[in-house]
Amino acid sequence: MLNRFLPNENVKSIFDIQPEKLKKRGIKGIITDLDNTLVAWDVRDATPEVVKWFEQMKEHDIKVTIISNNNLDRVKAFSDPLGTPYVYSARKPLRRAFNRVAKEMNLEKDEIVVIGDQLLTDVLGGNSAGFYTILVVPIVQSDAKITQFNRRIERMILNYFRSKGKISWEDE
């Protein structure tokens, strides 16, 4: 049952996810979380590194859509300068937003990867909807949107996966 929370892959940050490697695997689209995945939850704009990452994806014809549970103001202000489509108030881990975006991208599910920093929303939602999921280490450990309860559950599951050798990185 916990396997629903197990990402297909885990990396330190989005910068470990490179377009050449994705293309080799037939990936043509990325659905990514925003807060603590692309930038810290309290940072308004994309950093120059993040801007470059989006540009690299574009150069390789990999479509990127941001799916966030955060509100319109936050998600729009971040996404518009990048010229990237987005879904706000996505209600992850519900599958609806993921499926809608796949349809809008006009791609098959196995041509898309889902990236996020949270097991209980990003990974669970991506897995349930049938996508390949990549977990990143949260950029900062604090997050206004996560309840203490969720955080405790998440930590328990992460520790379990680590003890089984299924997740390799240590969060600080």
Ligand SMILES: [Mg+2]
């Ligand atoms: Mg997040």
